Amino acid sequence: MRARQPLTAIVISLIALLLLQPLHAQEKLPYKNPKLSSSERARDLISRMTLEEKVGQLLCPMGWEMYERKGNDVTYSAKYKALIDSQHVGMFWAVFRADPWTKKTLANGLTPELAAKAANALQQYAMEKTRLGIPVFIAEEAPHGHMAIGTTVFPVGIGLASTWNTSLQEQVFQAIAKEVRLQGAHIGYGPVLDLSREPRWSRVEETYGEDPVLSGAMGAASARGAGGGNLKNPFSTITTIKHFIAYGIPEGGHNGNSSIVGPRELQESFLPPFKATVDAGALSIMTAYNSIDGIPCTGNGYLLNDVLRGAWKFNGFVVSDLFSIDGLMGSHRVARSIREAGTMALKAGVDADLGARPFSELPLAVKEGTIKVGVIDTAVFRILRLKFEMGLFEHPYVDPAQAKTGVRTAAHITLARTAARESVVLLENKQGTLPLSKNIKRIAVIGPNADTYYNQLGDYTAPQDRSNISTVLDGARAKLPHAEVLYVKGTAIRDTTQTAIPDAVEAARNSDVAIVVVGGSSARDFKTEYIETGAATASGESVSDMESGEGFDRSTLDLMGNQLELLKAVKATGKPLIVVYIQGRPLNMNWAAENADALLTAWYPGQEGGNAIADVIFGDYNPAGRLPISVPRSVGQLPVYYNKKIPRGHDYVEGPATPLYAFGYGKSFSSFVYSDLKIEPADKGFTISFAVKNTSTINGEEVVQLYLRHNVASTVQPIKQLKQFRRLQVKAGETVQVNLRLSDYDLSVINPEMKRMVEAGTIDIMIGASSEDIRLKEAITIRDTASLPLYR
Template sequence: MIRRLYILTIMQLVCMQGFSRASSPQFAYKDSNLSIDIRVTDLLSRMTLEEKVGQLLCPLGWDMYEIRGNEVFPSDKFKQLIKNKKAGMLWATYRADPWTKKTLANGLNPELAAKAGNALQKYVIENTRLGIPMFLAEEAPHGHMAIGATVFPTGIGMAATWSPDLIKEVGQVIAEEVRSQGGHISYGPVLDLSRDPRWSRVEETFGEDPILSGTLGVAMVEGLTKGDISQKNSTIATLKHFLAYAVPEGGQNGNQALVGVRELHESFLPPFKKAIDAGALSVMTSYNSIDGIPCTANSYLLSQLLRNEWKFRGFVVSDLYSIEGIHESHRTASSVSEAATQAISAGVDIDLGGDAYVNVCQAVREGRLSESVVDTAVYRVLRLKFEMGLFENPYVDPELATKKVRSKENIELARRVAQASVTLLENKHSILPLRKDINRVAVIGPNADNRYNMLGDYTAPQESDNVRTVLDGITSKLHSSRVEYVRGCAIRDTIVDEIKQAVEAVSRSEVVIVVVGGSSARDFKTTYKETGAAMTTKGSIISDMECGEGFDRATLSLLGRQQELLKALKKTGKPLIVVYIEGRPLEKNWASEYADALLTAYYPGQEGGNAIADVLFGDYNPSGRLPISVPRSVGQIPVYYNKKLPQCHNYVEMSAAPLYPFGYGLSYTTFEYSDLQITQNASYCFEISFKVKNTGKYDGEEVAQLYIRDEYASIVQPMKQLKRFERFYLEKGEEKQITFVLTEDDLSIVNQNMRRVVETGTFKIMIGASSDDIRLTECICME
């Protein structure tokens, strides 16, 4: 298709140049009055092979600038990169973290970031033969990973809101903050379906369900792209990771995924398809293999499916050094050069890292690769540069960046999203919300006052007053004289032992709020792989980090002395409120039984402490719902709600059911469901309506969920499958009618011939407050 378009536009270009040569000395690709196809074709025709391959390189960007006072300049390393490799893209130029060794002292604040982007663009435009502007790609899964940017809850926390509206707002803010600093491509959202909480990157995902993930993915993409990347403050959204990356064998990051082709089409592919249809123009490959084929060399996924069937018109980027991984990890290529040829032939357009595709020129010259393959990849990249308007507007206003990044409105949004994500799991005897006239509160735990443990992975260094901890939030509700804090213990390090002091503090208090869990906070003592994944090396000082890329778990229990701390606090007899800050669903069996109240706040971001305090003291009625099941034991894994029939039977030692199911979450009020009505409007269209009434004492938000089950089908089906959901607010005593519409796609299955069809038969419609709390049921028949 691109080859035919190339020939046609060349012919148009020849005719046009013959007509206008006398009146315009300007190259056609620089003429904004011409169509993008003509401009791309003209530019491509002028490029050498080396210049073409340069457009496909995306090297690491944080060493490409130098700060001198209040100005930023291209570094000598950048100048050599442009001279030798002619790179057309950079990754993580503004990134700051212990891996990059960029700190608050030597990194880029928003103003300097904008100046850096301008300086790099100016150098490339003025010091290269064709003056092609650069793409700057930035990590942005839960906020731009740059100093000064707004930090939202990580993906699993955002998913707990079950609110597409909120997630779209988050996308809009991320895009504005990235673009105002000179970036163009946002890496995110992460649409991997998480079915194994041992895996280190659960925190980045939207959970275990394809409908929830796809719906929130669409919302994020709509926010990031504004529906059109030519719009001001829009970014190119990069979907991660293609494909089935979150279900590695043994829970180990990058291991093979044992997933059948039908399951890929039923569950893992739909979220990506929805997000692409919503405007995502970039897809990132994953480190794993499927059925013996590395995903970065899988021509079926990257060419046949994406391009031919889905008509995806954006570009595919490798995960960092995943092309080298074809040779070094998977060993299906005998050299990096062969791996590069496999990747670009399979449909990978961009080499993230930029060290593999430098071999492409030689492969073309030796006849191992057709130059037309390179042309196709370059065409995709150049087209988006023109669509984004970079040839006309490559620069940004540094003063504007300081105003837009982490604005008051953005911080308020971070708080609203964190509030909506907090999930109440237990509230025995309605101990919550707490009275604000309470005499004294003990705030205990390793996550009670640790700023970085609130934030999750892919977060830049923070000034201390940017982040609100749980202790900060509670002291904003109560005078500090009524709050006593003791750390108690560390997340992992057993040397830290302040349990005795914690018990003493509790003895002087009416209630204890203990904040435990995990951490993805990187530090300068952690060792990192070249891909940026952390390594679990042993040392004299044990960091808190037990989650985040590279930190896979063999168990899900609390580490260090945290369980010892909980048991000691329980023995005091004081009411015990337990809050988990976590990147994966940790085991909560003890807390479920013995805590008077139990909440999870995931990694709630910079406003998390305020949001948690809002919930604890009743300024916000909790409304988060689990986007992933909480297991009782690692022996149950996988324990996701929509497993295929037959229904699981119990183990000898315990129930087969999760401790807390998908979609679960309590409120301070109660909701009653009634009056289910189903109307068939067309052959495959059903309107389903019902009423929900707030029957409790508080105003609050409910998340109504619609599940279906195909009772008898030619292919084994899930026990139940989410199809629709809606989050809505009801004042106490208020009633609302909710209406969902089911379509042909909702009732279809992937049959034995791998085609989506609707079969005749009976479907059970289930309406409820969670996957395990069904309030209304009725059957429909397809004839």
């Protein structure tokens, strides 16, 4: 006979059995009830979790090794199973990423259909093979398109900013979000809201330029396009904005170096773009690698707790940049160990550890008494609430068939072409050189960026099938099917051993006109070395084209290699010279500005860039792109951003202090006249109206810009500051009435006591076509001083 078990043993066995049951056997648990609020469900789930399970939700390791592909079948990898089983990981980064760093290629990476299958396999294991059945978050790089194979590649951030078109920006990020979600991911890293006031810095291309108002407007449009924080929309993503904060002004232009910025300038310029984008629905913020006044941004409790969550009421979660928590020990040396770095970051308000090393030691920190479980619970709640809000517990899977047909659709490709066309900035057009006639018999297309298709795309781009990318050469051939189009590369971006300048000269001599495409490249290749964060390192072992992109900081802004020699040689033929800069930062354009018959920049225009540039050159599109960043004459001028504090700098011994091309500048094939400025008081501000007439015979677009300047204020103010802008379509001969509004916040300053005030006095209102091309001006008078909350 079997001996009876004691009652206590039976109870313990039943409890253990219940805990080990798969999720489907626990349907009545409150966190499984979709009728409860997301907050209620998250709190109930947290109450059932072990400390190790809680910490697992805060870990975000790299994800491209989490699947195994065998032909058209994809399943989870042994490494994924081990991470879920041992560390209960709740979030993965870059599962679908493909590039030389991840060693995922067109051959072994994931198509959109396979990506969806991979996501389903990861979710199935997490949902069905774990004690609590918590779905995983998948976070993906998506600053100008999802960084995965088979997706749509839009212009980089600095190009999108050149459109000055927030409506278009919304459409672009709506498309990106849909492609991310169709493949089974949930979080999109981007937009990048760092103000770029240091063009030597390697990541200028990712940003929206030097101005807080333009950056904030584009960032907010990105968040709205990605769903505006409404996670119940099946194609909404969690928008992760980065990098918090002042990352784009590193000392010496060195990526990740400390940033010198005061608390007032932080409030006036660097925080507003993030605030605008949070208000538009961004639910995740990434910390920055840099420090400010001795405090690393990944450990800055004032910024993350007091400002972000206290003053702004941000209700999303904060994620570290990759290994930036580790950097509290290794880079900044404010922590003695990885564990101390983890507790420091968590207390400062970081919720998720991208890289997953310091936070993995949080259970030991709890046992040592250096961190309380309640602090961990708070971070876990912020992440789990969004998983419930997104409906992942009920709908964790996606349809691979929809991913196959819904990613890189014809509509998205058309949108990419529209964005690329609107991003092209026409800088010079002497004697009306452009548009070119399509009756040209012979044309030379020359240069390192004329047909190097990866150089069109920018950083954070996956491997591409050549047929999906249009280069300038492709665009020219499509426009001129009956002409002879001669192509010579001429030289490389950096490598001076790759030269065919005599061949380029011969092609130009034998042509009616020469298009020379120069600039830079962020195209990563297998020759480039990478550190563990994915940033590239400059190496003397091989010469790639890369001179921009994360990790490629510059000491000059000159064209590299033999590019200037190429330009001069082609110019010497006497043939009309059209120069196109494809670039990730404002490179030196002095020679081209003086000698080219026409000069354009398209930044990195994305997969449809070549067609878009050809649309402009051959007159099928009238350009209206405007510079979101000043183009300096020399690095000796830096910084040269337009809204520096007064007084205006005097000229140098060697030359002007002004930039070569100012913020907001750009030409058109049309001409516009501004008139009839009227300014009227309105509730808590002013309304401004004026007329814009297209005086040409060509339909066009104009970007009207409103700047203001305080004549006297309690603190030193900018020379001028953009406050409103509008991109208008104006037909030939048509007059369009423009109405703008200035709010009390637009008119305010932050006084010596760090209080926001609308101060009595006069303010100059300036309307123009760029920061240096002011067409209308009138002063307004503020009669009474008023106090405002620091944040709107």
